[in-house]
Amino acid sequence: MLSLLAASACVLVGCIFVPSAEVFRLSDQYLPLWNETPGQFSDYSVENGKYIIDPWVYPKRMGMYKVLLNKTASYFEKFAPDNEQNFLWGLPLQHGWQYKTDMNYFLCALPFLAAVDSGIMGISSDQVLLLPPSKDQTKFCLNVSSCQSSFPSTMRKWNALYQHLQSPSSSFEDLLKYLWEAHVSSLKDGYKIFEDRLEYYSKPEAGFGRDWCVVLDYLAAASFPTIFSTVSEFQQALPPRVLVDGDKAPFISNFTDLQNILLLGLNLLHKVDSATGSLSLTIWKILMKTQAAKMLLLEIFEAILAIFNPTSLG
Numbered sequence: 001m002l003s004l005l006a007a008s009a010c011v012l013v014g015c016i017f018v019p020s021a022e023v024f025r026l027s028d029q030y031l032p033l034w035n036e037t038p039g040q041f042s043d044y045s046v047e048n049g050k051y052i053i054d055p056w057v058y059p060k061r062m063g064m065y066k067v068l069l070n071k072t073a074s075y076f077e078k079f080a081p082d083n084e085q086n087f088l089w090g091l092p093l094q095h096g097w098q099y100k101t102d103m104n105y106f107l108c109a110l111p112f113l114a115a116v117d118s119g120i121m122g123i124s125s126d127q128v129l130l131l132p133p134s135k136d137q138t139k140f141c142l143n144v145s146s147c148q149s150s151f152p153s154t155m156r157k158w159n160a161l162y163q164h165l166q167s168p169s170s171s172f173e174d175l176l177k178y179l180w181e182a183h184v185s186s187l188k189d190g191y192k193i194f195e196d197r198l199e200y201y202s203k204p205e206a207g208f209g210r211d212w213c214v215v216l217d218y219l220a221a222a223s224f225p226t227i228f229s230t231v232s233e234f235q236q237a238l239p240p241r242v243l244v245d246g247d248k249a250p251f252i253s254n255f256t257d258l259q260n261i262l263l264l265g266l267n268l269l270h271k272v273d274s275a276t277g278s279l280s281l282t283i284w285k286i287l288m289k290t291q292a293a294k295m296l297l298l299e300i301f302e303a304i305l306a307i308f309n310p311t312s313l314g
């Protein structure tokens with residue numbers, strides 16, 4: 001099973017196994033300033049016995065992911081060396097892609113604070129405090145207890161992931177399921193709070209935000225492995241900047257063909273989902289019940305990347 005997964009990850013990167021040196025060379029490209037971000041709690045300031053973290057400053061937020069990746073590394077050793085199969089890589093990679101968006105906060109604070117609460121970060125629940133943003137302060141929870149009372153269900157889901165992570169008998173596929181449940185739940189929390197905010201974005205960007213929210217349900221059902229190699233490949237297909245008025249896929253002149261097609265595809269998927277009242281999602285979930293189907297999907301995905309991007313792999 002695992003070797004199958006490793007093989008499919010390998011298929012995704014053009015059948016060249018990415019050794020760890022490669023991963024960290026890639027880090028610079030996909031994770032701006034990764035090497036300069038804080039990597040342990042002691043890099044943050046301390047007040048009244050609490051680590052104070054300002055998640056509104058890019059490197060400080062990136063540092064939260066770095067600590068999380070560091071503290072969870074030991075649980076992924078049984079799957080592959082050098083933290084390569086750690087599916088939490090998807091979080092900082094997404095942050096590198098779309099930093100400073102409000103919704104990303106819920107994919108940072110909640111997984112991070114739930115990890116603290118679960119005990120795997122090596123500090124106690126009341127030992128860390130996040131700083132509020134300059135406005136809309138009441139919409140954000142800043143410590144373990146306030147996040148638990150504002151977002152109980154999502155915090156429970158992240159905690160469930162970390163509990164299972166610590167169990168030696170958990171399989172990679174099971175863990176991915178817990179990850180995706182927690183991930184989707186975080187995003188929906190953020191979406192509920194900031195849905196009205198989408199009006200402040202350009203029409204194409206707001207549309208992309210809505211499409212993205214629907215598409216995540218499909219990625220979740222397929223247990224898309226959010227390890228470094230797959231996510232960094234996938235992100236080449238995502239828009240490299242915020243969409244502006246006048247951007248219309250597949251005709252955005254300075255986007256690659258792949259980026260144009262993906263945008264069009266995401267929108268089409270959203271339309272199909274709406275038109276069928278999410279019956280399409282139900283069917284998709286049934287299709288994705290078997291591991292073979294998930295593998296096939298990854299291979300198709302790889303084939304598509306290869307068509308559009310023959311030189312980028314490897």
Ligand SMILES: *[C@@H]1O[C@H](CO)[C@@H](O)[C@H](O)[C@H]1NC(C)=O
Binds near residue numbers: 071073
């Ligand atoms: C975690 O961070 C510590 C302190 O910086 C470092 O010594 C250790 O090697 C890191 N572990 C992993 C698995 O990256």
Ligand SMILES: *[C@@H]1O[C@H](CO)[C@@H](O)[C@H](O)[C@H]1NC(C)=O
Binds near residue numbers: 146
């Ligand atoms: C957590 O934050 C809430 C509200 O921001 C505050 O009332 C509470 O005292 C904090 N709890 C801890 C343990 O720091």
Ligand SMILES: *[C@@H]1O[C@H](CO)[C@@H](O)[C@H](O)[C@H]1NC(C)=O
Binds near residue numbers: 253254
């Ligand atoms: C990309 O296209 C947009 C819209 O046509 C334009 O405003 C922008 O300057 C272009 N960017 C680059 C880097 O060419």
